[in-house]
Amino acid sequence: MSQMDERIRSYVLFFKALSNSTRIAIIDLLRRGGDKTVSEIARELGFEQSRVSHALRCLTFCGFLTNRREGKNKIYSLNRETIEPLMEIADKHIEAYANHLRRCEVLRR
Amino acid sequence: MSQMDERIRSYVLFFKALSNSTRIAIIDLLRRGGDKTVSEIARELGFEQSRVSHALRCLTFCGFLTNRREGKNKIYSLNRETIEPLMEIADKHIEAYANHLRRCEVLRR
DNA sequence: TTATCATATGACGAATATGTCACAGATGGA
DNA sequence: TCCATCTGTGACATATTCGTCATATGATAA
Numbered sequence: 316m317s318q319m320d321e322r323i324r325s326y327v328l329f330f331k332a333l334s335n336s337t338r339i340a341i342i343d344l345l346r347r348g349g350d351k352t353v354s355e356i357a358r359e360l361g362f363e364q365s366r367v368s369h370a371l372r373c374l375t376f377c378g379f380l381t382n383r384r385e386g387k388n389k390i391y392s393l394n395r396e397t398i399e400p401l402m403e404i405a406d407k408h409i410e411a412y413a414n415h416l417r418r419c420e421v422l423r424r
Numbered sequence: 425m426s427q428m429d430e431r432i433r434s435y436v437l438f439f440k441a442l443s444n445s446t447r448i449a450i451i452d453l454l455r456r457g458g459d460k461t462v463s464e465i466a467r468e469l470g471f472e473q474s475r476v477s478h479a480l481r482c483l484t485f486c487g488f489l490t491n492r493r494e495g496k497n498k499i500y501s502l503n504r505e506t507i508e509p510l511m512e513i514a515d516k517h518i519e520a521y522a523n524h525l526r527r528c529e530v531l532r533r
Numbered sequence: 534t535t536a537t538c539a540t541a542t543g544a545c546g547a548a549t550a551t552g553t554c555a556c557a558g559a560t561g562g563a
Numbered sequence: 564t565c566c567a568t569c570t571g572t573g574a575c576a577t578a579t580t581c582g583t584c585a586t587a588t589g590a591t592a593a
Contacts, residue, residue: 323449325518326511328525330443335551336428339435353570366552368571373530378521387560387569397517401510402435408506409434412487416437421482423579444581462540475582477541496539496590532549534593541588549580558571563564 332377333401337362337370342379345393346402352388441486442510446471446479451488454502455511461497 319327333339340360345351348359353371357364371391374380379398382391393399409416416422428436442448449469454460460468466476480500483489488507491500502508518525525531 319445320449323445323452325522325525326448326452326514327443327445328528328531329514329518330439330448331531331550332525332528334436334439334443336432336436337551339439340429340432343432343435354568363553364570365554365572369530369552372571373528376528377525377531378517384560387567389570397513401513404506404510404513405435405438408487409438413434416434416441416486419437419441419482419485421478421580422437422440422486440580446581463538472583473540474542474584478582481541493590496537498540530550536593537591539588539590542586544584546583547581549578551576551578553576554574556572558569560569561567563566 328377332373332379335370337366338374341367341370341374341391342393342398342402345380345391346398350390350392352385352390354388356391437486441482441488444479446475447483450476450479450483450500451502451507451511454489454500455507459499459501461494461499463497465500 333342337360340362341356344356344359351359353364353367356362356371357367360367371380371382375382375391379394380391381394382389384390442451446469449471450465453465453468457468462473462476462480465471465480466473469476480489480491484491484500488503489500490503491498493499
């Protein structure tokens with residue numbers, strides 16, 4: 316990764332941010348259910364709070380989420396400008412190729 | 425990965441296919457330069473042929489590329505229906521957040 | 534057939550990413 | 564202040580992914 320064309324490097328980071336189940340589950344949850352606090356996300360997804368915090372940190376840093384504090388809570392929101400059209404394309408592609416994606420050996424089990 | 429909601433699993437696979445430098449470099453190359461054979465791709469990117477073949481296999485299987493044989497060669501083409509709008513969104517996001525992406529510690533070096 | 538070029542595949546070590554644990558920091562109420 | 568609640572962070576073992584090597588397969592021509 317160190318010695319890689321800058322454009323390619325950016326693409327890799329962009330897609331890598333979205334290619335983890337914790338992170339994409341959070342995006343999917345917020346896309347469907349709107350803004351949520353950390354503990355709401357953790358509870359609704361059944362994930363440990365620290366796992367969620369790590370994921371939120373990455374997604375926020377990379378520009379996919381924003382947050383605002385409200386008392387003891389922190390509320391996370393989607394950057395819908397990127398996420399909405401992106402997920403629509405993903406949905407459409409998956410509709411056509413889900414079986415193939417699932418059976419791809421390179422992207423293991 | 426095994427015990428994961430099917431929708432989330434599909435998203436992960438979709439984005440994982442694009443989150444590797446070999447695979448996204450190939451997509452970027454074909455996007456800019458049009459259809460190419462395996463050895464052209466290998467030469468132009470400076471990658472080993474087997475490395476390219478592994479990547480092509482994954483991308484083709486997952487519906488991002490198609491191929492046709494022409495004599496001894498195999499020519500790979502983009503599925504532009506998915507790739508073009510997807511990369512436009514990525515480009516736009518990267519234009520705004522490239523610095524953040526680069527400095528994200530979670531997505532290491 | 535054999536030779537040669539082009540591409541594909543399997544296996545494995547090395548590199549990388551992930552989740553968990555333990556703990557730290559922040560906030561607000563009593 | 565102290566306490567309870569909510570969120571963030573660092574480190575590490577585990578799990579996953581990648582690229583390379585060796586080799587196999589496919590295609591063409593002589």
